[in-house]
Amino acid sequence: MLETMGKYAAGRLSPFLKWAGGKGQLLETFEAYFPKSFGTYYEPFLGGGAVFFHLASKGRITKAVLSDLNKDLINCYVTVRDRLDELLERLKELQNHARDKEYFYEVVRPNFNKIELQTGSEGDVEKTALLFYLNKTCYNGLYRVNQKDEFNVPWGRYKNPAIYDESHLRAIQRILTQSGITVMCCDYHEATMNAGPNDFVYFDPPYQPVSSTANFTSYTPQSFGWGDQERLSQAYHELADRGCLLMLSNSPKVEKLYSPHTFRIERVRATRAISCVGNKRGPVQELLVLNYQRTDVKD
Ligand SMILES: C[S@@+](CC[C@H](N)C(=O)[O-])C[C@H]1O[C@@H](n2cnc3c(N)ncnc32)[C@H](O)[C@@H]1O
Structure with missing residues (x-):
């Protein structure tokens, strides 16, 4: 692993577990939406950690708080x-x-x-x-x-x-043992309590289902319902007020919780691998909610 200018660059790293809702296919699209620079990186709905491993591979992480409510994960x-x-x-x-x-x-x-x-x-x-x-x-x-x-x-x-x-697991271990990297098992609210100005929080919560038959919220025994999406939106507003840089991805169903007058709302195309029925995985629209301007910078 190379360490460049205090940031961790590890070659191309990818998730070591398959995880429903994984963001592997969206990384290239997301690249234009990540902030150019930031303090601590928070990923409180970690899952397979596709975004964290992507940013870490590019040497863009100095400190990170990685967390998820799923104990097994x-x-x-x-x-x-x-x-x-x-x-x-x-x-x-x-x-x-x-x-x-x-x-x-x-x-x-x-x-x-x-x-x-x-x-x-x-x-x-x-x-x-x-x-x-x-x-x-x-x-x-x-x-x-x-x-x-x-x-x-x-x-x-x-x-x-x-x-x-x-060899993949050894590379993952090298990243996770770096001094600035913290891993926690807790609710997203607790995980982001200390996030402050210029820290980057990427929220990728369980998706609000686009239809009643498309439900997949069983990462934990308690499913993530509409009330949870509302609670998350409140947390998003609070963190925005604290000066954090925020990016949230979800299904377009949650759009009404984020005002376009306050936040930047973008739609990108994704092939969502959430459905447990392989042939039901079609292109879908993914909503992005940002509280900063898109960078249009690629490295
Ligand atoms: C869409 S997945 C994240 C996928 C991830 N971005 C990836 O690339 O694999 C949502 C995650 O949220 C976690 N989760 C559900 N409720 C949570 C809560 N209240 N706080 C933190 N994590 C939660 C689930 O365990 C699941 O791993």
Whole structure:
């Protein structure tokens, strides 16, 4: 990894987990909308962290606060950061069962659901290894839990799935262990409490569904409903008043919560991979809400 002028440049880094709503396909489009420079980077709906890894790869992050409410997810980041060698040992064993449907249903999924995390920051190696296995072998790499917090995605029928990539994980570990990088498991409001002037907050909350059948808000047992979108809009207004640089992406359904007289509202085209039905993934419009001018700068 190269360190340039105090910022971290790590070659091209990408998410190590597949995550519904991941922003991988939108990074080139987003590039023109990121602020030119900023203080601390906050990503409080982290998921797979596509935007963080993109900015880090370009050497544009000096300090970052990365967080998500999903304990299983944050547990993975903490394990990769703090216990990677143990994790790799376990993943090597699990790789031998990656084509075994029975092992998926009889061993991995039930064992994964038996391990209860308390904080999400414990770095539980077994829970992380089982989530890697599930993430790379289940249907569409979806993460979905029921109201009892049980992972319930079915087997994905991949021919020969690789459940991990050691060199990729080592590169991710190098980024996460840099002194300016904090990983937290908490609500977005708590995560952004200390954000101040010139800090950049990128919000990518669960999408407000465009129709009643397009609902996907099951990253956590409590779904993210309209009341949560309203609460988020209030937080956005408060952070704007504090001088933070803000970018939010969501479905156009939330447009009425952000006045075009106060904020810059943009629409971009995306292929949303949220639907668990592969053939329902079509081009959709994605709303961006910014409280600063678009940069039009590419590096
Ligand atoms: C659309 S996904 C983010 C995807 C991410 N940008 C990526 O590239 O993979 C939304 C995330 O919000 C998280 N989430 C849901 N409710 C939350 C809350 N109240 N506070 C923080 N995170 C929350 C979910 O666990 C999920 O990971």
